[in-house]
Amino acid sequence: MTREELNNYIGEKEPNICQISVLKDGKEIYSGEWNGYLRTDCTHVMSATKSVVALLVGIAIDKGMMGGVDDKVLSYFPDYQVKRGEKTIYDITVKHLLTMRAPYKGIGDPWSKVCSSENWTKSSLDFLGGRRGITDKFDYRTVCLHVLSGILYQATGLNTVDFANQYLFEPLGIPAHENFYAKSAEEHKHFTIDKGPKGNVWFADRQGLGTPGYGLCMSATDMARIGQLCLQNGTWDGKQIVSQRWIEEMTTPREVDSRYFRGMHYGYLWWIVHPGQRIYAAIGNSGNVIYVNPDTNVVAGVTSYFKPTVFDRVDFIEEVLLPSIL
Secondary structure (H helix, E strand, C coil), X not given: CCHHHHHHHHHHHCCCEEEEEEEECCEEEEEEECCCCCCCCEEECCCHHHHHHHHHHHHHHHCCCCCCCCCEHHHHCCCCCCCCCCCHHHHCEXXXXXXXXXXXXXXXXXXXXXXXXXXXXXXXXXXXXCCCCCCCCCCCCCXXXXXXXXXXXXXXXXXXXXXXXXXXXXXXXXXXXEEECCCXXXXXXXXXXXXXXXXXXXXXXXXXXXXCCCCEEECHHHHHHHHHHHHCCCEECCEECCCHHHHHHHCCCECCCCCCCCCCEECCCCEEEECCCCEEEEEECCCEEEEEECCCCEEEEEEECCCCCCCCHHHHHHHHHHHHHC
């Protein structure tokens, strides 16, 4: 498939793709934009946000701002009033949050209760725990993951976007981001499903803490840089941004129920696409992906506007995109 044929294929068969950036051996070998997007425009990358937050946690641990993944969650919130009769929450660790194995009360994300509250961190903590205890069962959550942003703030004294700008985005040459605040539930929904380009923003709660489960807006070029940092074991321009130990720990595969997750495993907020090959990816709804293949030294960043139930974007990367350009 020629470059022109590939571009046309993407426009016809993958119509919600906005940008692509592919790196091989650290050099960009393919890029493109569709749907009126410019190279520097940003898209809401949905749950790919989680994987960026995993890097922020690693940086905070590396710098001694956080103790480690075995820290108890409540150690960061000494003033939090545990609900009467609740015992499980005392044993929940940062690692439980990073691996999506924290226990919660109820089923599914309590969006309306958390997002309408005055303090999203406290509201999310209220859902942590429960009578079932710690079962180590994989339970994928998004809004309740806001506890991680609260932990980062308590540990570093910086809100999410400021910490990311200083310790991750600026060293990688990614434009500085700002908080985005929604004034209403309608504006919140519009931010999530709007198909148009966005600026360098991160959705934030009333306290200025960026949502760790979604809400980050990036370009495909920025996403590829994040992937390249991981591929280079945490180094960038000769500087260690995040430790190699953290990258290895973050991408160690942990088995989940393959009936629901296409046979993938999970690391620390990263999907391990092919555990045997250690190919891993940040994956967000609508087909937003940071794809990293250490064996071939290839990274791909793909941004996409809102289109629910796009589950095969990694297949497209592996079966169409990369074979066409490598």
